[in-house]
Amino acid sequence: MKTVAIVGGGITGITALYELHRLATKNKEAIHIILIEKNEYLGGKIHSEHEGSFIMETGADSIVARHEAVLPLVKALGLEDELVYNETGISYIYTHNQLHPIPKDAVFGIPMSVESLQASTLISEAGKKAALKDLTTPNTTFTKESAIGDFLTYFLGEELVQKQIAPVLSGVYSGDLHELSIASTLPYLIDYKNKYGSIIKGFEANKAQFAKTADKKFISFKHGLDTIARRIESLVPEAVIKKSTTVQHIANCEGKYTLHTSDGELLADELILALPNAQIAKLLPVPALQTSFKKFTTASVITMYVGFDIPDASLPADGTGYIVSHHADVVCNAATWTSRKWKHTSQNGNLLVRLFYKNTNERYDELQQMTEDELAQIGLQDIQQSLHIDAQPQIVRVTKWTNQMPRYDLAHREALQQLEQQMAVYYPHVHLAGCSYYGVGIGACIANGQQTAKHVFKQLFEIEQ
Incomplete structure (x- = not known):
C-alpha cells in the first residue's frame, strides 16, 4: 500500500487529506494517509475560541462565499445547516477622525x-x-x-x-x-x-x-469557523492524524522519503508540504532552493478582540466596521464590529469588536514588543476615540501573527515558477502547497488542496480525476 504524508493541518492540508480519502474511496484504491500537525488541533489559522457568550476567531473570521471551491465543499461535508452569512451593513473608512461610508x-x-x-x-x-x-x-x-x-x-x-x-x-x-x-x-x-x-x-x-453576492459575501458556521476542520477530521477515520507533532528532518531514501518527527520516523511515497514558506525552507536545506525560498515575502499582524457587557446597539452607526486611512488619531489599521457583522459570535447580543494592527503601521515594532495588557490599553483607547465607547471590557484576546501572512509582490510568480522547476529536480514526489505559494484566501487554499491531492493520486495510480 502506498503512503502519502501531509505535513501541515491548516485548511490546505486538511482539504488535501479529505480529497485523497474521497478519491481513494471512489476509485476503490487503498492509500495509507498520514497527516502531521504541530498544534493540538487542526485548522491552522482557522481556529475558534469560545469564552463566555463570545466566539472569537484567532485567524480568519470568514470565507469568501463566491469562490467556486467553497460551497461545493461545504455541501459535500454536510455543513449546509451550519452555515451563517455575514450581516449586511455599511463599511466605513475612518479618516480625519470621522467615519466616511464606502x-x-x-x-x-x-x-x-x-x-x-x-x-x-x-x-x-x-x-x-x-x-x-x-x-x-x-x-x-x-x-x-x-x-x-x-x-x-x-x-x-x-x-x-x-x-x-x-x-x-x-x-x-x-x-x-x-x-x-x-x-x-x-x-x-x-x-x-x-x-x-x-x-x-x-x-x-x-x-x-x-x-449576486453583494449581501452574502462571506460565510462562517454557527459554532465557529473551525467547524470545517472538525468535520473533515470526523470523516476520514482511516487516516492517521498526528497532532502536537513536528517534522524535524526529511531524507530522500531511494525514491521514498523518511520523515524524522518528534513522534518517531515514518516513510512516505508521496509528500505534501502544506506549511508556511519559512518552515518548508528549514526542512529542504538544498542551497539552490534556499535562494528561491528567500524571494517569498510575508507580512505580520496583531489582532485583538475586545468584548463588552454592553449591547451591540451602543455602536454609533449602522455598519460592520471601518478601515483607517491617513490623518486619524487611532493606532489600529482597521476594526470589525464583530457582534454586528456576525450575530452568532455574541449569544447575548453584547458588543464584540476586533481590532487589527498591521506591520505597515508606523508603531508596529513598538506594538510587537508590548504585553497583552499594554496592547489592551491601546485597543481601548482606539475604541473610545473612534466609537466613543469607554466601558470596561469583559474580555480581551490578543493574537500575534508574525511573518505568517504571505505577500504576493511583483516577484512572486517568477519565484514560484523557478521553485517548482527546482523541486522537480531535487525533491521529486514532494509537493508544495498552501497560501505561501498558491493563493492567500481560504477558497484558494481549498482549491489548491484539492488540486494537489488529485495530482498526487494521479501519480500513484495513473487515474485522471
Whole structure:
C-alpha cells in the first residue's frame, strides 16, 4: 500500500487529506494517509475560541462565499445547516477622525459607476474629475504583471486610490499596492480595461455578477469557523492524524522519503508540504532552493478582540466596521464590529469588536514588543476615540501573527515558477502547497488542496480525476 504524508493541518492540508480519502474511496484504491500537525488541533489559522457568550476567531473570521471551491465543499461535508452569512451593513473608512461610508456600489473601494464615484464623501471634486480620466484613456502599456497601484493610479487618479481604494485593497492583500501585481490581486481589472475601455465601465457591465453576492459575501458556521476542520477530521477515520507533532528532518531514501518527527520516523511515497514558506525552507536545506525560498515575502499582524457587557446597539452607526486611512488619531489599521457583522459570535447580543494592527503601521515594532495588557490599553483607547465607547471590557484576546501572512509582490510568480522547476529536480514526489505559494484566501487554499491531492493520486495510480 502506498503512503502519502501531509505535513501541515491548516485548511490546505486538511482539504488535501479529505480529497485523497474521497478519491481513494471512489476509485476503490487503498492509500495509507498520514497527516502531521504541530498544534493540538487542526485548522491552522482557522481556529475558534469560545469564552463566555463570545466566539472569537484567532485567524480568519470568514470565507469568501463566491469562490467556486467553497460551497461545493461545504455541501459535500454536510455543513449546509451550519452555515451563517455575514450581516449586511455599511463599511466605513475612518479618516480625519470621522467615519466616511464606502460608497455602496464599490468593489474594494473601486467605484462601479460614475454615480458611485460622485457619491463618495472621501474624494474632492478635483479627485473625482481626475478619476473620470479612466473613461477615455486607453490602456497601452499595463499587463497583469504590472503593479496594481501603478495601474489604478494612472487611470483613476492618486486621490481616489490613496483615500478610498488603497485602505481597503492594501488591507486585504497585506502590502503596498505599488509592490503587488494585478495578477496576484484583481486580474480581471486588466480584462475590464481592455474590453470596455474603462475600469469603471467594466464593473458597470458586470454589476449583476457582483450583485449576486453583494449581501452574502462571506460565510462562517454557527459554532465557529473551525467547524470545517472538525468535520473533515470526523470523516476520514482511516487516516492517521498526528497532532502536537513536528517534522524535524526529511531524507530522500531511494525514491521514498523518511520523515524524522518528534513522534518517531515514518516513510512516505508521496509528500505534501502544506506549511508556511519559512518552515518548508528549514526542512529542504538544498542551497539552490534556499535562494528561491528567500524571494517569498510575508507580512505580520496583531489582532485583538475586545468584548463588552454592553449591547451591540451602543455602536454609533449602522455598519460592520471601518478601515483607517491617513490623518486619524487611532493606532489600529482597521476594526470589525464583530457582534454586528456576525450575530452568532455574541449569544447575548453584547458588543464584540476586533481590532487589527498591521506591520505597515508606523508603531508596529513598538506594538510587537508590548504585553497583552499594554496592547489592551491601546485597543481601548482606539475604541473610545473612534466609537466613543469607554466601558470596561469583559474580555480581551490578543493574537500575534508574525511573518505568517504571505505577500504576493511583483516577484512572486517568477519565484514560484523557478521553485517548482527546482523541486522537480531535487525533491521529486514532494509537493508544495498552501497560501505561501498558491493563493492567500481560504477558497484558494481549498482549491489548491484539492488540486494537489488529485495530482498526487494521479501519480500513484495513473487515474485522471
